[in-house]
Amino acid sequence: MSRRKLTPVEKARREIYSVSCLDILNHQNWMALALEQAQQAAQEGDVPVGAVIVRNGELIAAAGNARQRLQRPTAHAEILAIEQACEKLGTWNLSDCAVYVTLEPCCMCAGAILQARIPLVVYGADDPKAGAVKTLFSLLNDSRLNHRCEVISGILDTACGKVLTDFFQKRRDEKKG
């Protein structure tokens, strides 16, 4: 069966479509790993947020929120993952890395992402209480600062949000019981 030759516009559309589908699948795969980190955090009694850092298609670092476990207010998933990645790569500059995180970063973590010069931030669920990327502030896209990031949001957002609501629901139930 012979196929009609595609017009240049159709060809471009098809390319864009297939690339962006692959990208989304790719983002979902990394986010699924971040989600695993969030679930582990929940098991240790910490608010379930997880993050991974990726470089050239390779996993560099993975961490879950550990504020309670470590009794350290800076032990958010993103901060721990950034510190792990820097330790591994021997540099404070992560300008060839991407960070995947299940929840929209807070001011501290958005600031750390800027400090580390990370160019791509992919996150799952929005954070209406403390989100500093889009919800309350737009710290990653402010022309007055010396670094800006590409941001993709909403990747596996339902699952990323559910792990949080389940955690808080369980905590409320335990308090009642």
Place this chain on the structure above:
Amino acid sequence: MSRRKLTPVEKARREIYSVSCLDILNHQNWMALALEQAQQAAQEGDVPVGAVIVRNGELIAAAGNARQRLQRPTAHAEILAIEQACEKLGTWNLSDCAVYVTLEPCCMCAGAILQARIPLVVYGADDPKAGAVKTLFSLLNDSRLNHRCEVISGILDTACGKVLTDFFQKRRDEKKG
């Protein structure tokens, strides 16, 4: 020589005046310690910013910026001091502490101060490039967030600024030479 008895208003004024003078002297003493930390950081090749954390008039933690030394983008003076204080006190919650820092905190550090629930932030020089307390953002006084801080700025600001300008001038001279 007998003195005229003070009126209640005069008495109140004198009290307020003397308390605030003592407070400022107190703030300057702690800031001088933060400044020592900044100077040490400069000696190790790091941008000279220093911080100390104080609780009930006692020094709990002291750190200088160590981004280069540790190759860690999160190793700002405030973050290191907060982590030291939490380690020492065994809790992520520093709601009975004050932080003294030579330079206006950036987004990351202002965020960490919020996370640690520190109620009083005293800083020296404003940061026109990245200040997130007053200059570019007002992160420590935003009614949408779950914590706000009292902020006192300008304590030993000339000395705190000079250690920075001297550092960058020296670096420029070394590049030229």
